[in-house]
């Protein structure tokens with residue numbers, strides 16, 4: 001929080017109109033899961049085999065200058081030099097969120113040292129049945145939870161990240177939050193899914209109205225012990241309590257193709273350098289206000305969390321709203337209680353479970 005606050009204030013003093021908050025660093029695209037809602041793993045085999053080198057990662061991090069680096073993928077633990085990448089970023093005092101489905105976490109834990117700069121952000125999409133359905137792997141939840149326990153025991157910082165799709169049961173998500181806090185994670189991250197063109201399952205992405213209703217049901221009347229590892233104003237945005245425009249440059253993406261325009265989700269070309277990304281992207285063509293149909297239903301964290309953070313530090317009103325959201329966390333709401341009582345037909349109750357086991361040649365065998 002303090003690091004983010006000082007960084008944002010420095011950018012404002014420098015009068016920078018556009019500045020990055022979190023670098024999304026994708027050092028590879030291959031994964032040992034094949035989730036139905038994933039838009040990252042559909043590349044041809046020769047792309048899936050490739051890795052960014054540690055030096056390429058450091059160059060991108062240094063060019064960008066953001067204080068936080070999120071390492072999604074693919075599955076970063078399948079990168080043969082992920083330990084070197086993490087070590088180099090810790091040496092640069094970057095706060096790292098290593099996003100992992102945790103299938104390999106237990107066996108790879110010894111590659112890393114606990115540090116205040118390193119958090120494992122474990123992908124868990126809900127309670128056991130829902131998570132296994134979402135990632136198309138029976139037993140995935142158990143493996144991830146056991147790895148979380150082991151990482152916490154070993155002294156690592158651990159958070160969870162969950163992507164919610166249409167048909168999600170708000171009661172079950174709330175029970176999942178209880179389970180995660182009991183497990184001892186440091187915080188929870190939650191966001192709606194984005195309807196990637198490439199995702200195999202196109203039916204279960206939520207529109208904006210549905211997203212607000214679902215998050216209002218989930219995030220109102222909060223338990224005292226729930227800790228969220230994200231901007232409280234972004235959570236209010238998801239609940240429909242405030243409006244933001246997208247800030248696509250707030251979480252720029254660097255991957256095997258270069259600097260991706262304009263954001264983590266869309267691929268409208270690539271730039272060779274971070275400076276070129278900032279100067280050559282037609283930013284006005286993106287965001288929900290732009291009329292771009294690809295942005296119409298988007299409320300995802302990579303576009304709107306930077307807007308919420310900026311709001312919290314850009315005016316007294318925004319700062320007061322942020323302070324209030326830290327002080328008064330209950331969000332009492334009778335209408336939301338009523339929403340929780342509405343019958344839900346969870347997606348996994350009326351869809352076949354597809355248990356996808358990747359061939360070793362496409363996944364594990366590509367590790368070093």
Ligand code: SF4
Nearest residue numbers: 031033034035038074
């Ligand atoms: S864990 Fe699932 S969502 Fe994440 S990269 Fe792998 S297949 Fe995609």
Ligand code: SF4
Nearest residue numbers: 246263286295298303
């Ligand atoms: S609205 Fe969403 S898809 Fe469009 S630029 Fe922003 S983050 Fe990307």
